[in-house]
Amino acid sequence: MSSVKFFMIFVFLLSLSSSLFTFTIEAKPNYLNNVCSNNTFTRNSTYQSNLNLVLSSLASNANGSDGFSNATAGQNPNRVYGLFQCRSDLNTTTCQDCVVYASTEVTQRCPTQKGNIIWYDECLLHYSDSNIFSTVTTNPSHSLMNTKIPTDPTRFHELVLGLMNASTMLAANNTKRYATREGNFTTSETIYTLVQCTQDLSSDDCSRCLRQNTANLPNRNIGGRTYYPSCYCMYELYDFYNHNKTASPPPPPTTLSPPSPITRPTGKKRIASSVIIAIVAPITVSAVLFVAGYCFLTRRARKKKYNSFSDKIGLETLERRNTNAIVGFNFDGFLFKK
Structure with a gap:
């Protein structure tokens, strides 16, 4: 049974290490920038x-x-x-x-x-090394943009500013200092906006930080983001945030002439099904190997024990028959008695 126990421990450690390795890879966040x-x-x-x-x-x-x-x-x-x-x-x-x-x-x-x-x-x-709590800090900053230009930049710019202003008002009055808003650019295209302040800022400071941030957004492109130490603003022509934690009422739709097709960026935004499969698969395979290996080794051990017992019975029977024999033959072919 020692071989069975060894196999059980091996499979368990293999399953655990595979799961932890997969989790470690997926847990790495998406780095943007840093300033020393x-x-x-x-x-x-x-x-x-x-x-x-x-x-x-x-x-x-x-x-x-x-x-x-x-x-x-x-x-x-x-x-x-x-x-x-x-x-x-x-x-x-x-x-x-x-x-x-x-x-x-x-x-x-x-x-x-x-x-x-x-x-x-x-x-x-x-x-x-200086106090950064409850203080608006707008420097250094980091900006990102989608280089594609909308078909009607002026109208698009006005819509983004309107959504950002509405999001700023919501965030400043939200204890999490966070808000999202959405608005239709066309009947088939929606602008998604998200704003956030650090939660130690007051309502007024959060509003001030977000307004300054919005003023520096690259908002004539179809996507843009600006990051400050105290707040950040972002907008995209694709859905990039989780809606179940937002506290933003949907705005009335606004339509314009159809722009050029959207090129959605690739990459993961949430935990995809492939991630779940990658985590579950090694556990499932290891479990199947464990059950199969345990059954095989257990059956093998029982068979070995049975064969050993059968050989012992056969030997005892043979000895008993030899002991009880009455008549036999010598090498000259004559009968002899014991």
């Missing part, structure tokens, strides 16, 4: 110890943070301030994965800088 500060610290210094404490705290808090958390460590001049903000349409697991990954990658990209802001599709992480 000019101030530096010495390795193995008090500031670095405080920074490690802050990053560790943020990573731990991501599990039940409702998408936002901040932390501090140390005393001036070695005090460190840090925070993270996840997109509010994402679930807790995605948020946690992003923050944990960011807390490691941020020190690799800025190993001795006292401040850093790093953006992903799923979250942002920001730390500094």
Whole structure:
């Protein structure tokens, strides 16, 4: 039975390692950009110890943070301030994965800088040697755009601005500082907008940050995004966020002349079915191997035991017959008796 136990342990470890490997790959967030500060610290210094404490705290808090958390460590001049903000349409697991990954990658990209802001599709992480809490920070920034131009740029620009202004009002009055709005560009095309502030900002500060952000959006293209440390705005001609966590009423449709066809960007936006299959498949295969192997080895062990028992019975019978024999032959062919 030792071989059976060994096989069981082997299959279990194979299944566990395959599942964890698949999960680790899929948990990596989509990196956008980062900016390091000019101030530096010495390795193995008090500031670095405080920074490690802050990053560790943020990573731990991501599990039940409702998408936002901040932390501090140390005393001036070695005090460190840090925070993270996840997109509010994402679930807790995605948020946690992003923050944990960011807390490691941020020190690799800025190993001795006292401040850093790093953006992903799923979250942002920001730390500094100065107080960044409840303060509007618009520098540095990062912008992305779709280079395609709509057929009617002026009307498209007006519609984007209207949706952004409506989203800004909703976000400023939402405790999560988050909102989305949608509007029809044509009968077959919809503009999707999303805005978010860090949740430590006041209503007025969030509104101010988003309005400044909107003013710098590349909004004459069919898609654009601008990221600040304190807020970000984005719009696309495709559905890029989860609707089950949005608190935005749909706007009345607005139609114009049909523009050129949309080229939707490729890539995953949510957990696809292929990801689920990749996670479940190794577990299922391992389970089947486990059952098949266990049945085979168990049957083999029983058969071996049965054959051994049968051989023993046959030997005892043969010995008993030899003992009870009365008549036999010698080598000369004469009868003899025992």
